Amino acid sequence: MRSRGSVAALALLLPVAALAACAPSNNSSSSPSASASSCEKSQLPLLNNGTLTIGTDSPAYEPWFSKNDPTNGKGYESAVAYAVAKQLGFSHDEVTWVKVPFNNSYKPGAKNFDFDINQISITPARAKVVDFSDGYYAASQAVIALKGDPAASASSIADLKGLKLGAQTGTTSLTAIRDVIQPDQQPAVFQNTNAAKQALLNHQVDAILADLPTAFYISAVEIPGSTIVGQFQPETGQQEEFGMLFEQGSGLVPCVNQALATLKSNGTLAALEKKWLSDVVNVPTLQ
């Protein structure tokens, strides 16, 4: 009898002991958060020494990336990433890309990238959880509809109110629908841009919203029968910007910001924008 009791007690304590055994020690993850004293390549706090690990989502959409391949340096964000890497002293071959779904980019714990570049808008709420670089692109919102649909003839934000609008989850396009347009019907929310495009084709929504460069690509290449109805700035006064995402407290932020500042002042960013993001002069602005 007695022995059976102690066996039972042991069986009970096993899970606790096992958990205790696998409880992580308090030496934090491999990512050093000590700020780099200088932005020398050898001094940078990196995930893997000697390589810069950059994350982005898959699919990586045009015109930010080209052919869903971030490593080719084509597309605005790929080009910017390689320009920043070059500023920091990394050759093309010293850059590794990892696939990071958007909702994995902000999960707690150690990140598997040095920074993530994925059209992520900088917002105060997000900045509490992760660190952002300075903005590398200022996005305005664009409305895409099928040619010949009533939505295509909208000429003001008020004209959009009665429509069924859609956008991808977590995007500022969706925020713009909810806060700026405030349509009569609940907006349609999609897991990704492809789902939104399909819904537009299927007439399940009257129009979809995306940032202007994406909208350009959709209307010019992906959905031949579609058109950009117009563009608008979502926030009053506060220009919305895309930033690179870092683990909170990453020591790499100041160095990346320094690189971005250099690229801004020497005109590289503007040139890349001109090269990869179409001219946006002839899109009417919706008031």
Place this chain on the structure above:
Amino acid sequence: MPSLRELERRADRRRLRLRRLAISSAAVVVVFVGLALLVVSSPGWPVVHQTFFSGYHARHSLAGIWSAFWLNVKMFLIAEPLILVLALAIAIARGARSPWLVPLRLVAVAYTDVVRGIPTILLVLLFGFGMPSLQLQGVPNSPFFWATAALVVSYSAYVAEVFRAGIESIHPSQVASAAALGLGRGQTMRFVVVPQAVRRVVPPLLNDFISLQKDTALAATIGVFEAVFYAQDYGNYNFNFTPYVVVAAFFIALTIPLARFTDWLGRRYLERERAGVL
């Protein structure tokens, strides 16, 4: 007046009972408090607490989750009766004996084989994106409709197998008795076999029903803004996972009463079936 020995026995039993109670309470306290302490004292706990158990985000997402959750509820309430009817029809079709009905049997077999082989999420995606693109007159366009249709198709194949198992578990003597009473094959199925079979498979049916409730979340893939998708969307804005935990609580709250109800139902069936034996 009990004898001295009997009194001793009673005291002994009381002592043993108390001892068992003490041990079990101690064990519960040690294990659960130990686990709780382990979790809370882990180095990552402050971050996990902020990210998954933030009171602020729970409060702020609650109203949205509540209203989005009705979509899930609506979806399985519509789907479940359709599934039960369709699945029973398939199960009975598989049991058809007439040579005329062989094509029907083949269709039923092929249906269960093929549909069960396809992951439910794929069915949802194929229906949700494929059907509306046909642009057929009269074919509904709503993602909600197609997500529900995909769930009905997927689950009816599983539930058909449950029904078939139930039907095949009915003892042949029941069928023989029905024949002796002069019932035809159809009548035997309707009055003797199927009612008993359905009662017998209530627990696995509920199991599939709970599974269906949870799979309503798959509708998110084609843009149905249900509770899990709402939580994801909220999380994507605020970089916080607390709404996921809140939604999980919602689903659990839905499931547990149902499980107790089926237990009760199953017991009642048993008592009736074995009246006087138990």
